[in-house]
Amino acid sequence: xxxxxxxxxxxxxxxxxxxxxxxxxxxVVLTNNDGCICAVCPIARKLGVPKFKPYFQIKNFLxxxxxxxxxxxxxxxxxxxxxxxxVVARFCDEQYVYSIDESFxxxxxxxxxxxxxxxxxxxxxRAVWKETRLPVGVGFGTTPTLAKAANHAAKKLSGYxxxxxxxxxxxxxxxxxxxxxxxxxxxxxRLGCKLKVLGINTAWxxxxxxxxxxxxxxxxxxxxxxxxxxxVTCLSWDEVKQPKKEIxxxxxxxxxxxxIHALSAALTSHSVIVGRKLRQQNSLVKxxxxxxxxxxxxDNYYKKSLxxxxxxxxxxxxxxxxxxxxxxKSIYQPNVNFYRCGVGAIELVDGNYQQxxxxxxxxxxxxxxxxxxxxxxxxGQGTMQLAGEGSSQQWQMKRYFLSPSFxxxxxxxxxxxx
DNA sequence: TCTGGGGTCCTAGGACCC
DNA sequence: TCTGGGGTCCTAGGACCC
Numbered sequence: 398x399x400x401x402x403x404x405x406x407x408x409x410x411x412x413x414x415x416x417x418x419x420x421x422x423x424x425v426v427l428t429n430n431d432g433c434i435c436a437v438c439p440i441a442r443k444l445g446v447p448k449f450k451p452y453f454q455i456k457n458f459l460x461x462x463x464x465x466x467x468x469x470x471x472x473x474x475x476x477x478x479x480x481x482x483x484v485v486a487r488f489c490d491e492q493y494v495y496s497i498d499e500s501f502x503x504x505x506x507x508x509x510x511x512x513x514x515x516x517x518x519x520x521x522x523r524a525v526w527k528e529t530r531l532p533v534g535v536g537f538g539t540t541p542t543l544a545k546a547a548n549h550a551a552k553k554l555s556g557y558x559x560x561x562x563x564x565x566x567x568x569x570x571x572x573x574x575x576x577x578x579x580x581x582x583x584x585x586x587r588l589g590c591k592l593k594v595l596g597i598n599t600a601w602x603x604x605x606x607x608x609x610x611x612x613x614x615x616x617x618x619x620x621x622x623x624x625x626x627x628x629v630t631c632l633s634w635d636e637v638k639q640p641k642k643e644i645x646x647x648x649x650x651x652x653x654x655x656x657i658h659a660l661s662a663a664l665t666s667h668s669v670i671v672g673r674k675l676r677q678q679n680s681l682v683k684x685x686x687x688x689x690x691x692x693x694x695x696d697n698y699y700k701k702s703l704x705x706x707x708x709x710x711x712x713x714x715x716x717x718x719x720x721x722x723x724x725x726k727s728i729y730q731p732n733v734n735f736y737r738c739g740v741g742a743i744e745l746v747d748g749n750y751q752q753x754x755x756x757x758x759x760x761x762x763x764x765x766x767x768x769x770x771x772x773x774x775x776x777g778q779g780t781m782q783l784a785g786e787g788s789s790q791q792w793q794m795k796r797y798f799l800s801p802s803f804x805x806x807x808x809x810x811x812x813x814x815x
Numbered sequence: 816t817c818t819g820g821g822g823t824c825c826t827a828g829g830a831c832c833c
Numbered sequence: 834t835c836t837g838g839g840g841t842c843c844t845a846g847g848a849c850c851c
Binding site for chain 3: 821822823824828829830831
């Protein structure tokens with residue numbers, strides 16, 4: 398049995414945790430630079446606020462309906478996410494954190510112990526709510542795709558009340574026949590359109606297809622999805638939690654930048670983020686993709702990207718930053734209004750099997766980076782920086798509606814007034 | 816006045832090589 | 834009459850997810 402535990406409109410709910418005054422109000426959260434809407438709480442959803450619409454296009458509508466607006470507060474979300482994941486982890490010995498607000502659980506040895514999955518799901522929900530004040534949905538299924546579908550049912554379909562269990566023909570039919578085919582994990586709008594032409598409208602319709610035919614017509618991925626919807630596990634636990642094959646950090650700037658120093662600082666910061674993520678999954682990077690561009694909405698769209706290949710794969714921030722300094726001059730162009738930039742590790746190797754260079758001393762110092770990570774995890778990302786990241790905040794993102802960092806800054810700790 | 820997210824994976828097609 | 838390989842690497846863009 399698999400479970401997917403997923404917070405209900407996580408960013409919006411996180412904003413409500415330390416601010417009870419907005420708990421019963423419609424709340425939306427904006428993406429970086431306050432660009433688009435990226436989270437809509439259930440109350441705001443009822444008003445018809447769409448996800449991923451540019452903010453400026455819907456500003457007036459939000460004002461009319463007194464919707465509370467927040468900029469993305471990643472420091473807060475990352476912290477609450479960790480707390481939530483820790484609570485969930487107590488309920489199963491195998492957890493895989495799939496994204497900031499979702500984790501899969503694999504109940505390999507629990508089949509005989511847990512008699513009532515519904516009850517168990519509610520137990521998880523209650524514990525998370527009690528300890529973090531975050532609402533979650535819990536979906537159980539015999540495959541990861543069914544667990545994902547169950548989670549959708551738990552949160553979006555009436556009658557489930559936050560927990561759904563899909564473990565037999567009846568329960569699977571009941572939920573899937575009420576779900577659009579595009580609500581299935583892995584079926585997006587494009588595939589959805591093509592499936593519609595074939596008369597496949599609901600998730601249940603898709604489950605009824607022959608896997609072989611789906612493979613022939615579409616891809617091996619759709620075949621796998623059909624099998625999974627029928628309780629045939631194709632995504633083994635090891636596959637679900639495989640390390641990432643690419644790791645990117647990219648961001649648009651709050652203000653356009655034109656100086657090479659600002660671009661250098663921004664790229665260096667991205668390389669530090671990539672470094673951290675590499676170390677988290679015990680990977681090393683062999684090739685690094687480094688890029689910067691003006692806005693695609695601009696007249697003279699400029700973009701430039703380069704690949705830097707390391708002689709010996711690394712996860713060391715200093716070496717990543719060095720790569721940036723080497724390619725910087727080839728990417729930078731005077732008179733370009735840079736709008737975004739980023740760094741991507743595109744060829745990764747397993748940290749356990751590093752191929753060293755016979756003629757070069759190993760410059761990787763795991764202890765240094767280990768210490769770096771520990772300090773930043775404890776005192777907040779950015780506490781310890783590379784000098785190359787700079788102290789100027791000129792290129793930092795716009796966050797006009799930022800809530801306090803309740804959990805990660807001393808001066809922002811909530812005060813209880815008696 | 817102007818504003819338009821970020822991350823991961825996959826594939827088609829071109830360039831190049833033998 | 835007409836036809837003409839196969840592999841690797843790179844890049845851009847598509848698709849999907851949150």
